[in-house]
Amino acid sequence: MACSKIFLGDLPELINKIIQYFHINDYKTLHSCILVNRLWCRVTIPLLWEDPFSIESPKNYRFIEIYLCFLNEDSKAKFDEYGINDNLLVPSNNTLFNYPSFIKYLDTDKIFYSIKYWVNTLVDKYNDKLIYIIYRSLFEVFIGNEGNIYSFKFKMSNNYDYMDLILQNPNLICNIRNLNLNGCAIQFQNIIPLLKFLYSNCNSISSIIFDFNVYFSINNYSLIEKCLTQIIISQHNLKKILFRIFSNLNLYNPFLSLKNSNCSNTLNTIIFYSTNFKTIINILYEVFDHLNVLESIHLIYCNYLNSDFVQQIIKVTKPFKLRTLIMNFEITHILCIESLLLLLQKFGNYLENFGLEFVDIIDDYYEPRSKRQLFEIIMKNCKNIRYFDSNVFDDNNIYLIIKNNQHNINYLTIEVNFYDYDTVYNEFSSTVLKNLGQILPSKLEYLCLTLLFNNSDLEIFLKNSQNTFIKKLLIRNIVVNEDENINNINILFYIKKYILKKERVKYLAILESDNDEDELFFFKEEVNEFKLYNIIVQKYDDLCIYHYSYIINNYLQY
Numbered sequence: 294m295a296c297s298k299i300f301l302g303d304l305p306e307l308i309n310k311i312i313q314y315f316h317i318n319d320y321k322t323l324h325s326c327i328l329v330n331r332l333w334c335r336v337t338i339p340l341l342w343e344d345p346f347s348i349e350s351p352k353n354y355r356f357i358e359i360y361l362c363f364l365n366e367d368s369k370a371k372f373d374e375y376g377i378n379d380n381l382l383v384p385s386n387n388t389l390f391n392y393p394s395f396i397k398y399l400d401t402d403k404i405f406y407s408i409k410y411w412v413n414t415l416v417d418k419y420n421d422k423l424i425y426i427i428y429r430s431l432f433e434v435f436i437g438n439e440g441n442i443y444s445f446k447f448k449m450s451n452n453y454d455y456m457d458l459i460l461q462n463p464n465l466i467c468n469i470r471n472l473n474l475n476g477c478a479i480q481f482q483n484i485i486p487l488l489k490f491l492y493s494n495c496n497s498i499s500s501i502i503f504d505f506n507v508y509f510s511i512n513n514y515s516l517i518e519k520c521l522t523q524i525i526i527s528q529h530n531l532k533k534i535l536f537r538i539f540s541n542l543n544l545y546n547p548f549l550s551l552k553n554s555n556c557s558n559t560l561n562t563i564i565f566y567s568t569n570f571k572t573i574i575n576i577l578y579e580v581f582d583h584l585n586v587l588e589s590i591h592l593i594y595c596n597y598l599n600s601d602f603v604q605q606i607i608k609v610t611k612p613f614k615l616r617t618l619i620m621n622f623e624i625t626h627i628l629c630i631e632s633l634l635l636l637l638q639k640f641g642n643y644l645e646n647f648g649l650e651f652v653d654i655i656d657d658y659y660e661p662r663s664k665r666q667l668f669e670i671i672m673k674n675c676k677n678i679r680y681f682d683s684n685v686f687d688d689n690n691i692y693l694i695i696k697n698n699q700h701n702i703n704y705l706t707i708e709v710n711f712y713d714y715d716t717v718y719n720e721f722s723s724t725v726l727k728n729l730g731q732i733l734p735s736k737l738e739y740l741c742l743t744l745l746f747n748n749s750d751l752e753i754f755l756k757n758s759q760n761t762f763i764k765k766l767l768i769r770n771i772v773v774n775e776d777e778n779i780n781n782i783n784i785l786f787y788i789k790k791y792i793l794k795k796e797r798v799k800y801l802a803i804l805e806s807d808n809d810e811d812e813l814f815f816f817k818e819e820v821n822e823f824k825l826y827n828i829i830v831q832k833y834d835d836l837c838i839y840h841y842s843y844i845i846n847n848y849l850q851y
Contacts, residue, residue: 323337323340338392338395339395342396343396343397343398344396344397344398344444346403346407347400354410357408357411357431359388360393360431361377361431362388364433375415375423377415394438394439394440395440398443398444398446399442399446399466400446400448402475403446404431405428408424408431411427412424412427429458432458436464436465440465442465443470443471444471444472445472447474449475449476449484456486460486467495468495468497469495469497470498470499470500471498471500472491472495472498472500472501474502474503474505475504476504476506485516485517488517488520491520491524492523492524493527496527496528496529497528499531500534501524501528501531501535503534503535503547504537504566505517506538514543518543518547521547522546525553525556526555528555528556529559531555531556532561532562533561533563533849535564535566536563536564536566537567538568545576549579551563552583557583559586561586561587564593564845565590566841567593567595567596568595570595574597577605578609581611582611584613585611587613588613588614589613589614589615589616589848590613590617592618593619593840594620598620599632602632603633607635614640615640615643615644616645617680618647619648620650630670634670637675641670641671641675642675644674644677644678646681647675647678648680648682649667649683650682668693668694671694672693672694672697675697675698676697676698677698679701679702680704681702682705682706682840684707684708700734703736705733705739707743707744708769709722709745709771719745719747722744722745722746722747722750723750726753727753729754729758730754730755731758733758735761736761736762736764737762737764739763739764739765739838741767742767742769744770744771745771746770748787755787755791759795759797762798763797763798764800765801767801767803768788769805785813785819792828796828799828799829800828800831801823801830804833813830814831814833
């Protein structure tokens with residue numbers, strides 16, 4: 294054995310680095326690595342089993358069967374009445390690895406839906422009781438096999454059948470580094486023990502998401518605020534935090550707790566999503582001034598971004614950067630042009646992600662002069678944008694913004710606001726398709742177009758963008774009259790004509806109605822044809838990148 298190690302030299306470390314790369318980018322290749330030899334298999338298996346619930350495979354959730362085979366015989370017996378017997382759950386001594394011990398990521402919502410899909414393949418009738426029995430059994434397996442969770446996403450539902458297992462076995466989540474608390478329940482009294490457990494037992498968390506989007510009962514929310522504050526204070530290495538609180542929770546105390554000595558020398562990223570700054574505007578400067586290593590803040594659809602907010606932000610002397618500013622014009626109007634100018638004069642050159650939505654494009658309530666001034670400010674001060682999202686087309690400056698950022702822009706979403714079908718949306722869509730193709734960079738990671746398409750404008754766009762490679766292309770045609778759409782528009786014909794043989798796209802999604810079953814993904818012959826040209830067709834929703842997930846994946850996760 295020692296001799297073999299000498300001959301191998303640094304090979305195991307190099308193999309591990311190669312497989313770690315596949316782990317991030319290509320699970321299919323990772324599966325192939327298992328078959329190379331014993332060394333590759335031994336390195337690969339733990340990576341594949343870190344988070345099997347996130348690998349979507351609707352037709353194959355057999356990894357749940359493998360987990361359940363680690364139950365003792367008494368625990369397995371309770372599945373007999375549901376037709377899940379020893380023929381399905383093989384003895385654990387027949388498995389090659391201790392698979393449950395490799396688990397690193399727990400997302401309670403993903404676990405639930407994985408179990409649901411698996412159960413649907415086994416029994417004819419949906420059975421809540423069976424699902425929750427399996428749910429609890431999985432936690433028993435992870436705990437019994439000394440699982441140690443790295444990332445924990447907890448969706449607060451009304452059923453906490455497994456909560457006692459977590460509270461009684463702290464080793465499962467006591468070393469978590471990423472915590473995501475997703476509040477979407479009505480009854481919150483049952484969650485208090487978990488919150489207390491977290492701040493009493495978990496003090497090495499490096500990233501936290503507080504995502505609360507509901508209203509709590511009057512007796513509970515002050516206690517929730519206190520627990521969230523204690524979770525922050527208890528951490529010794531908190532680097533990133535996201536506040537997404539649009540309920541009657543008061544952010545004041547949790548936000549003020551960032552001043553504590555632990556956070557002041559570790560916290561480098563703060564993301565505010567749908568945050569109402571009204572309650573914390575008076576302490577913004579106070580908190581930011583105590584954060585010695587703060588690198589970036591991100592603002593997504595936040596409220597109360599008035600002149601007071603801007604003054605608090607720009608007077609902070611610490612060299613942090615505003616990396617994300619995504620807003621609608623209604624908020625921009627409240628912010629006022631003068632304040633926005635001050636904000637972007639200081640931070641515009643650091644801005645990487647910018648989104649602008651007009652709540653109602655055709656409404657004349659807002660002065661055209663304000664829109665022009667807004668675009669001029671953005672063009673003058675923001676030249677390093679990578680992610681751009683807009684549904685504004687009635688001003689040519691929008692294309693100049695894209696053109697000014699050609700060397701940086703990599704993610705682009707253009708959509709019309711289609712809540713009110715009007716001839717003006719046809720005009721806006723036509724304007725986009727006629728102008729956009731000729732200003733695109735040579736390479737895009739992502740392009741999503743939600744428009745009212747017609748044949749001539751689509752062909753113009755595809756012709757003008759022939760020198761652009763788009764890794765992920767999403768097209769959603771807003772259908773006003775489905776019969777008319779069938780007769781007058783053929784998106785697939787033009788995609789084949791200008792993209793297919795030139796292999797200008799790696800991933801493609803086309804949705805031509807509000808019915809998901811009508812999208813390209815479900816037409817197998819077409820999907821196979823694209824596959825011949827190395828173009829992978831996916832579901833629109835699976836390929837779509839939203840603000841929230843993009844910011845989390847790029848700025849919050851490690």
